[in-house]
Amino acid sequence: MTVSEPVTLAEIAKRAGVHISTVSRALAGSSGVGRATVTRIRAIADELGYRPDPAAAALRTRRSGALGIIVPRLTDYVLARIYEGADEAAHDLGFTTLVGNSNDDPGLRLDRMEKMLARRVEGFLIGDARLDGDDLISALQRRGVPYVLVNRRLRGHPSVTTDDVHGGRLAGEHLLALGHREVGVVAGPTYVSTCVERTHGFVERFLSAGVPVPDSRIEPSTPDAEGGHAAADRLLTRHPGITALFAINDFAAIGAIGAAREHGRTVGQDIAVVGYNDIPLDAWLPVPMTSVRSPMLEMGRAGARALHRVLAGETVEPVLLEPTLSVRDSTVGVATV
Incomplete structure (x- = not known):
């Protein structure tokens, strides 16, 4: 099966008996062409199977769409x-x-x-x-x-x-209401606004309740499960009394859950974990995970x-x-x- 050559404006103009510029204006919907001529040109274009060339249109109009x-x-x-x-x-x-x-x-x-x-x-x-x-x-x-x-x-x-600052506050408010005071943060990369603002909102909410979160309990990480695991491992090694972890996204939180298990902790029983974004997987984990939902x-x-x-x-x-x-x-x- 051979592919036919694309129909050109010149072919339509020849069939319609008009100048090529008239065909161009008619198909573009520009002014200056009578309604009957526009209708006739478009009918011929449909009959011939004309399809506009996006690249040519972009060069002509300076718009690529x-x-x-x-x-x-x-x-x-x-x-x-x-x-x-x-x-x-x-x-x-x-x-x-x-x-x-x-x-x-x-x-x-x-x-x-x-x-x-x-x-x-x-x-x-x-x-x-x-x-x-x-x-x-x-x-x-x-x-x-x-x-x-x-x-x-x-x-x-x-x-x-x-509003990631507010999202961090929501996580902090939830853990405070449950009585947690010994918390750690899997904070993500320092060049990412989402991570910085979520951490800021969380720490700010604890501070407003008179519970400062020292820097040693805020651990930078890569924003993935591997990074979350490594950061949570460092936090739990440094502060074995931590009762809750907040991670800046759900994948980092899932990694943190793995680290908590390796430290002999049971998520949902003796340590709480909160993630961020509320991906569908959260609801289907062995222990369904609390998370801040991002739209x-x-x-x-x-x-x-x-x-x-x-x-x-x-x-x-x-x-x-x-x-x-x-x-x-x-x-x-x-x-x-």
């Missing part, structure tokens, strides 16, 4: 859900999306950006912003490329994220809509979405009051 999305890794459930929401909203707004994984590597982030700009994306959703100096955001600003941050935020930049899908949708407004020339203020707490067996059986 594509948005770039850069995230640390799409294998992460949270980031996949954010992307799903963004792609859904982008489609509704008439855009397609290109997505790239950065693996939180500064050089790879810039490479992804350059390749997407070469594909003429109109703007970016950035899901991997860094607190330790963000060269990618600086490059976009220098070039005047529109962008909105999702997942992580930076002060002074348009963003749609969860991931809505974050992606709202981020794409915000980027659309930026592309239209609007000023977009940072948006903080409300987290909630999903209480399960990993904490409710470990009251110390």
Whole structure:
């Protein structure tokens, strides 16, 4: 089976007996072409099987109809859900999306950006912003490329994220109500706003109750199960009297559960564990895990809509979405009051 050559505007113009520019205006919906002529040209185009060439249209209009999305890794459930929401909203707004994984590597982030700009994306959703100096955001600003941050935020930049300080407070409030005073935090990387803000909210809530959480009980980690395991192991070795752990995401919390087991502790009985994001797996663990719920899908949708407004020339203020707490067996059986 052979693939036929694409139908050109010149062929349609020849069949309709008009100039090629008239065909172009008629198919684009531009003014200056009579209604009857437009109807006739479109009928001929349908008959011939004409399909617009997106690349040619992008060169002509300087619009590609594509948005770039850069995230640390799409294998992460949270980031996949954010992307799903963004792609859904982008489609509704008439855009397609290109997505790239950065693996939180500064050089790879810039490479992804350059390749997407070469594909003429109109703007970016950035899901991997860094607190330790963000060269990618600086490059976009220098070039005047529109962008909105999702997942992580930076002060002074348009963003749609969860109110992670409040989410940390929710976790702290829950453990305080259960009587916990000897707590530890699996804090994640220091260059990630979500980790820093969740830790800050948690520690702040304890401090407001007159219970300071010393630095020795706050352990940086990688944001995965392996990192959570290693950080919890260090915390429980250093402070064996800890009765509760808060981890900055659910995968780190699952790793912390493994470390607690290795230290002879039983989650839900003599140690409480709270995660963050409330991924579906939490409810199906051997001991269902308490977690702060982050509205991931809505974050992606709202981020794409915000980027659309930026592309239209609007000023977009940072948006903080409300987290909630999903209480399960990993904490409710470990009251110390």
